Amino acid sequence: MITNPAGRITQGQFSFLPDLTDAEIALQVEYGLNKGYAWSVEYTDDPHPRNTYWEMFGMPMFDLRDAAGVMLELQNCRRTFPRHYIRLMAFDSTRGVESIAMSFMVNRPQHEPGFGLVRQESRGRSIRYTIHSYATDAPEGERDGD
Amino acid sequence: MASPKYTIPGTAQPFAPVSAADASPIFDATAGVVNGVRTVNQVLAQSQAGAVMDELERDLIGLAPIKMRIRDIAALLVIDKLRTDLGLAAAAPSLHMSFTGNPGTGKTTVALRMAEILHRLGYVRKGHLVAVTRDDLVGQYIGHTAPKTKEVVKKAMGGVLFIDEAYYLYRPENERDYGQEAIEILLQVMENQRDDLVVILAGYKDRMDTFFRSNPGMSSRIAHHLDFPDYPQSDLLRIAERMLQQQNYQFGPGAREAFEQYIGYRIGQEHFANARSVRNALDRARLRQASRLFADRDREYTAEDLTTIAEPDIRASRVFQIAAAHKPE
DSSP states (O other): OOOOOOOOOOOOTTTTOOOHHHHHHHHHHHHHHTTOOOEEEEEEOOOOTTTOOOOOOOBOOOSSSHHHHHHHHHHHHHHOOOTTTEEEEEEOOTTTEEEEEEEEEEEEEEEOOOEEEEEEEGGGGOEEEEEEGGGGOOOTTTOOOO | OOOOOOTTOOOOSSSSOTTTTHHHOOOOOOOOSSSSOOOEEEEHHSSHHHHHHHHHHHHSSSHHHHHHHHHHHHHHHHHHHHHHHOOOOOOOOOEEEEEESSSSSSSSHHHHHHHHHHHHHTTTOOOEEEEEEEEHHOOSTTTTTTHHHHHHHHHHHSSSEETGGGGOOOOOOTTTTEEEEEHHHHHHHHHTTTTTEEEEEEOOOOHHHHHHHHHHHHHHOEEEEEEEEOOOOHHHHHHHHHHHHHHTTTOOOOOHHHHHHHHHHHSSSTOHHHHHHHHHHHHHHHHHHHHHHHOOOOOOOOOHHHHOHHHHHHSSSHHHHHHHHHHOO
């Protein structure tokens, strides 16, 4: 999942596809709105797969009827964080579901440095493995992605 | 970005948000006319513009200048479609409006209809109406206004944003008032998201004029300044009959004449609010009818009894007493 031929992070829906155009994003948003989902915009510069909670860009948008509102917020986020990962999430508030129903990335850095394998020797000469994102070598906010 | 090698179902053409475009032919500049839509009638057959105009004529009494303007807007849509088919590009017209007029002249009613009309004409994608007042737009502390206004704007996208009593947004006596911030955001949205939403400002004539004088940017971004005239007496009577009909009531013998007289007196008295006064008068007449029927406990009532507003129900109104008191000797 982490390594793939394109050398790109694959998280959420559509991440094995070429980047969605704005028109395609708007269609997805429209689909979610028709299902009654509330969209929200989130961003991060730490692409580790276990980094589940990204920063919220504004409040989740409830009671929207048209994709234009979400797209407006997405453009704002892209202007503010052009080299961050940005994703759209659709929250399904149906009783008993109450969780994220859709989630896909809509913005990623120009250059994604990928992950390194880290080996840690532990007791009894056993080895623990973990992955480390090169992107996080720089402090938060300075990870330019190139 | 490289163009994708796949297609998403339902996207034969690049995302075209205007819903009326769904029915229209896919425009191709090189091919010229695609399916030969050349006459107004052909376009009318495809869109619902004709039905909308008829319905408006039937449902709204009076308001001739308003209907005229809506007819113009509908005509522009039809002609634009003909132009597009011949490859003549046209920018989407600005449809922001201001409704001014005395109380009860139908500003809110028309605004509600307008969202639906613009949707069916294909100018807005969803056709819902978000009605707000100053409280919904202006925040209570620094930094509260912008997110609040933007949230409302986002909710209204694809539909109509109706700002009732818009002049309250601007309070010249308090220069630190946050209303100005809301106005600036609205101006920006009205300019940049013209395809996404239509803003309608409504309010009483004189105060709206003051508002526009102090916010020339707002005034110039509004293409349609519609002034709602007061209803003549005959229209008010027709409105009354329409209201009764909608609530399954009718005038009894003599009641119609009594109500006509009532309107004549009421117009001259203070706080007259056109159709709203008529509605209130009818509501009070219904109350009197109810207590009249209530008094006779053993009688079996027919449907006709229960639906008829009798002459005394209307004659009992205070308006007649006041008018009698003021009558010159």
